[in-house]
Amino acid sequence: MERARLAEPLQLVARRSEKGGAELSRLLAKQIWTQQDRQGLLHVLAQLLLDKECTLLIGRQFRPILLDLLERNAEAIKAGGQFNHDLHERLCVAMSKLIVVHPDVLPFALRYFKDTAPVFQRLFLESSDTNTVRYGRRRMKLRDLMEAAYRFLHQQPSVFRELWDWGACVPLLRSHDTLVRWYTSNCLALVTYMNDEHRLSFLKKIFNPEELIHFRLKLLEELQMQNVERALVLANSDTTLWHKENELQYTQGEIVSCDLSANVVAICGVVLPRLQLVSKEQESNINRFVMVESTCTNLQALAIAVAFQNPVLLEGPIGCGKTSLVEYLAATTGRIKPPHILKVQLGDQTDSKTLLGMYRCTDVPGEFVWQPGTLTQAVTKGHWILLEDIDYAPLDVISVLIPLLEKGKLLIPGRGDCLKVAPGFQFFATRRVFSCAGGWYRQQNSHAALLDKYWTKIRLDNMSKAELTENPQPGCIGFRVDSLDLK
Structure with a gap:
């Protein structure tokens, strides 16, 4: 059972946040937390994550469970079959503040916006619709929404x-609020592919010289604040530590992996989105594995790479479990x-047509249809692929993989x-590496070196003798050697 230690960051948030501080202090006063306490x-x-004054603090102090907090808010927005516009806008603003510093927020945002409303x-x-829309007493300001829209667009314009x-x-270009006009004009400049010269000419028609200087300084300040926040996140990287224990008693300041949202899963301390729920039979097969130390280390590194959406190369001798590690994570x-x-x-x-696809003839003479290959299907549908x-x-x-890994684009010749x-x-x-004179070496003259x-x-x-004979511990998960499909 994986647990997260939260006592120290909770104490910090309780001291700095008026909203929610009393509830956090009440929980910190208890020695044993029930499941209801942990869910509370x-x-x-x-909720604090959606408070724009607390967003960065919560993201910094509770980085390992940030994805879970985002999923909880996404579920609350659509709870009861009604769309909560107020929570939606607050979540959008919160994500825009976190997206530059926390790399796992962008994939969540792309999934969230795929089937929901835009920021604005x-x-x-x-x-006539405003009466049916639910907003809180402190409705999110339009300047915050347009700033959020600009951050999303700037991060992923395509x-x-x-x-x-x-x-x-x-129409917001005529707004009396200069901040609304500033973010709107910059959004439209990005949307219309303006170069620097055209963008400056466009902005001069909307703002006077003093306003342009003010906003340029503001951009520099925002960039500095982002760099400071990155440094603070790195300095707090070990604030929330996950560990495995077999105790049944849940002490103060700890939550367990089963407390997390059903849409996420904790893997060696790294929280990843869950594509779909697994059946009890499938879950029992997954839990047959026993986690040894080296496997846990490698699995954690693999999960971190997936959270960052980085392409991963697993190197090792034949039979060390490279393929099985990916299969288990999947x-x-x-x-x-x-x-x-x-x-x-x-x-x-193997040639590129196997991965990209090819034209195939049909039952109609002279007619051909395009059949996409495995890589093309994975890229266009957002699946995982293992080569x-x-x-x-x-x-x-x-030559096909280089532009895919370098620019995130798949080119199909012809x-x-x-x-x-x-x-x-995810790629x-x-x-394989081979043993020679007490060391390891890779295949020589391999074209794959171009991708390094x-x-x-x-x-x-390969596992050590001690790991191969290690007995499974109650509550642990991981690899049992005799259940691997080794490659």
């Missing part, structure tokens, strides 16, 4: 240009079978298509 704590933290949805509401209808923002996050997790065994005979033995890939396969990576896509590869600078590399070794 996570509920309070989720209130601009689309007619006057996505948010197409995702939202920015035409509704054009199963734990709800990717039990294809197409959510796709595997391709590479070899000398095994990347060191055996021919040069034409490597069709002129340039496919963008869909949210959720894994394995590479793009990977997050995880090095696996």
